[in-house]
Amino acid sequence: MSEVQAQPHGSRRGYLVGFLLSVVLTAIPFWLVMTGVLNSVSATAIAIFACAAAQIVVHVLCFLHLDTRSEGGWTLIAFLFTVVIVAITVGGSVWVMYHINTNTMPGMGPM
Template sequence: MSASDHPVDHDVHSHGDTHGHGTMRSYVVGFLLSAVLTAIPFWLVMTGALQPGATAALVIGLAIAQILVHTVCFLHVNTSSEGGWTLVAYVFTGVIVFITIAGSVWIMYHLNTNMMPGMPTGQVSGTP
């Protein structure tokens, strides 16, 4: 008896999945959006097209947009899955990302202003 002679029990092989795993179209759209959302901040930083504060704000905004693109197009998370737990996961993730980014920016700003008081930015100290 060969493997093809055995009937396939789809309930056993479905692993409890009740949602789709995405289509080729969703993957292509996700890839294209991800590429664009990566290229724009790269271009902004490399060309210096905007003021530093505006560039930082736009890069952070595009990073948040990219997180949403990845969760929708690649992880297939939507508003109807898991009976509302998805919203709780998004809120928790948002809080953690905000704390991480805000804390990093705060630390870098204060390190930049407090490490060498009295020295103009960019000068190297001549003392050992």
């Protein structure tokens, strides 16, 4: 029988840092929306999306342990491939729906 290689797991400190970052990155958008400190709706939306992107990175690194060291980097490559495929699918779907709506709605154009 072949020996099973031990997979690297996170430390208690890594999980605690990930948890605290997740809480902060959740609280910031909540605070921004509830207090209305940013006067612009678009600035608030950009801040929320920035916190969401940062939280995705925190979860991937601290909880999923996807980096170049685990399994020779193949898990990271598979994750990035999945992200690209999902982005193409969602972006293409939105593009197709927009153009179908624009080109097939009779009577909705300028009169």
